[in-house]
Amino acid sequence: MNYYSLNHKAPNTTFKDAVVKGLAPDKGLYFPESITPLPASFFENIDTLSYTDIAFEALQQFVSPDIPKDVLKTIIAETLSFEFPVVKLNDNISTLELFHGPTMAFKDVGARFMARCLGYFNKDNTNQVTVLVATSGDTGGAVANGFLGVKGVNVVILYPSGKVSDIQEKQLTTLGQNIKALEVDGVFDDCQDMVKRAFLDDTLTSKMQLTSANSINVARWLPQLLYFMFAYKQLHKTQKEIVFSVPSGNFGNVCAGMMAQQLGLPIKHFIASNNQNNVVTNYLKTELYTPKRSVQTISNAMDVGNPSNFIRIQEIYKNNFSALKENLSSFSFTDEETKVALKEIYDTYNYVADPHGAVGYLGCKSYLKVHPKAHCVFLETAHPTKFLDVVEDVIKEKQALPPQIEAVMDKTKVATKISDYDGLKAFLLQ
Numbered sequence: 302m303n304y305y306s307l308n309h310k311a312p313n314t315t316f317k318d319a320v321v322k323g324l325a326p327d328k329g330l331y332f333p334e335s336i337t338p339l340p341a342s343f344f345e346n347i348d349t350l351s352y353t354d355i356a357f358e359a360l361q362q363f364v365s366p367d368i369p370k371d372v373l374k375t376i377i378a379e380t381l382s383f384e385f386p387v388v389k390l391n392d393n394i395s396t397l398e399l400f401h402g403p404t405m406a407f408k409d410v411g412a413r414f415m416a417r418c419l420g421y422f423n424k425d426n427t428n429q430v431t432v433l434v435a436t437s438g439d440t441g442g443a444v445a446n447g448f449l450g451v452k453g454v455n456v457v458i459l460y461p462s463g464k465v466s467d468i469q470e471k472q473l474t475t476l477g478q479n480i481k482a483l484e485v486d487g488v489f490d491d492c493q494d495m496v497k498r499a500f501l502d503d504t505l506t507s508k509m510q511l512t513s514a515n516s517i518n519v520a521r522w523l524p525q526l527l528y529f530m531f532a533y534k535q536l537h538k539t540q541k542e543i544v545f546s547v548p549s550g551n552f553g554n555v556c557a558g559m560m561a562q563q564l565g566l567p568i569k570h571f572i573a574s575n576n577q578n579n580v581v582t583n584y585l586k587t588e589l590y591t592p593k594r595s596v597q598t599i600s601n602a603m604d605v606g607n608p609s610n611f612i613r614i615q616e617i618y619k620n621n622f623s624a625l626k627e628n629l630s631s632f633s634f635t636d637e638e639t640k641v642a643l644k645e646i647y648d649t650y651n652y653v654a655d656p657h658g659a660v661g662y663l664g665c666k667s668y669l670k671v672h673p674k675a676h677c678v679f680l681e682t683a684h685p686t687k688f689l690d691v692v693e694d695v696i697k698e699k700q701a702l703p704p705q706i707e708a709v710m711d712k713t714k715v716a717t718k719i720s721d722y723d724g725l726k727a728f729l730l731q
């Protein structure tokens with residue numbers, strides 16, 4: 302598969318090159334040249350397929366020929382070594398738990414997949430690659446874990462000071478080895494802007510090979526389309542009108558769901574559920590896209606004011622606003638509403654959600670008011686104990702810590718403080 306830049310000012314390139322570069326030379330995000338739908342029989346019989354079979358069929362076209370089939374099978378088997386269960390709350394609402402991986406957020410799959418692709422491309426250890434990552438909470442930890450010890454790869458994670466949870470901070474600042482953390486005096490968007498600026502900085506790019514492990518990188522982004530297939534596998538025999546409510550920040554996940562739909566997955570509708578960082582909710586109301594500086598919320602990983610993947614969504618719908626509106630709704634919720642939802646989910650269903658999942662649940666409820674026959678699946682994108690103070694405060698119940706979280710609790714944070722792009726540049730050049 303070849304990829305083109307969504308800025309249309311750079312040559313088309315291979316999967317390998319798109320992964321190694323991260324962003325096109327014209328600063329555009331890469332997008333696949335074509336998408337060949339899978340046969341209808343694949344979806345009809347999906348419940349008979351394993352997660353790894355599904356992943357192989359779905360991802361093969363995007364990585365071929367750069368990743369040979371046998372290598373892809375190994376990468377997939379190593380990536381998907383945990384569960385993706387759907388839990389039914391009631392006749393109309395289920396949740397897809399995406400937090401059973403090593404860092405307990407949905408980023409684990411993309412991070413592990415990309416790390417292995419990069420490891421394969423760099424197997425002769427000829428080129429040192431520096432992976433830059435901006436995080437509002439979960440990408441950083443997942444990338445740190447996924448890339449730890451990968452030969453020839455150095456990882457630099459930028460995170461907004463004081464705006465990630467304690468456990469998220471531990472996960473991204475304590476691993477050492479080839480993982481370095483930069484604590485930025487700013488918001489997530491500042492971190493993301495600095496990363497994008499670094500790609501255009503000749504002083505840096507002439508001295509080092511930079512790439513990104515955010516969803517702007519196709520190897521981080523595309524494997525997320527599998528989640529929607531895994532949920533469909535578990536639900537399609539019993540549910541006909543499946544709708545996904547995706548707690549959204551940088552919009553990589555919902556956009557990956559749309560790619561699954563392009564491959565033929567029968568999804569009725571998407572809901573992008575937002576906190577008060579609601580650029581896309583506003584866009585669908587007004588047709589005006591107005592990025593704004595992010596505000597801090599209790600669903601902090603969604604505190605994104607200028608979502609990178611919006612441009613990919615526009616590409617999927619060929620900039621046709623009506624076509625997009627047909628397929629995507631968006632609602633935004635306050636922290637107070639999110640807390641009420643957390644409590645309601647716990648009291649009514651005896652289920653402990655995290656604040657991001659709770660926003661997704663609220664999205665389901667809003668949609669179901671108008672479409673009562675649908676079955677809405679909200680994605681539980683992180684484990685509730687990653688947001689221990691909020692969750693315990695709301696449900697008034699002490700939470701047991703899973704081993705993945707326990708393992709980082711007592712580790713010592715190591716991070717370098719920076720306040721602007723010059724700080725990043727100096728760090729990379731030192």
Ligand SMILES: Cc1ncc(COP(=O)(O)O)c(C=O)c1O
Binds near residue numbers: 439682
């Ligand atoms: C827990 C959690 N939920 C939701 C999101 C938003 O996902 P996306 O950026 O793909 O929209 C993130 C961050 O990406 C996250 O970490």
Ligand SMILES: N[C@@H](CCOP(=O)(O)O)C(=O)O
Binds near residue numbers: 436
């Ligand atoms: N919510 C993310 C923000 C970055 O998103 P990505 O999917 O582009 O990596 C985070 O948790 O860091």
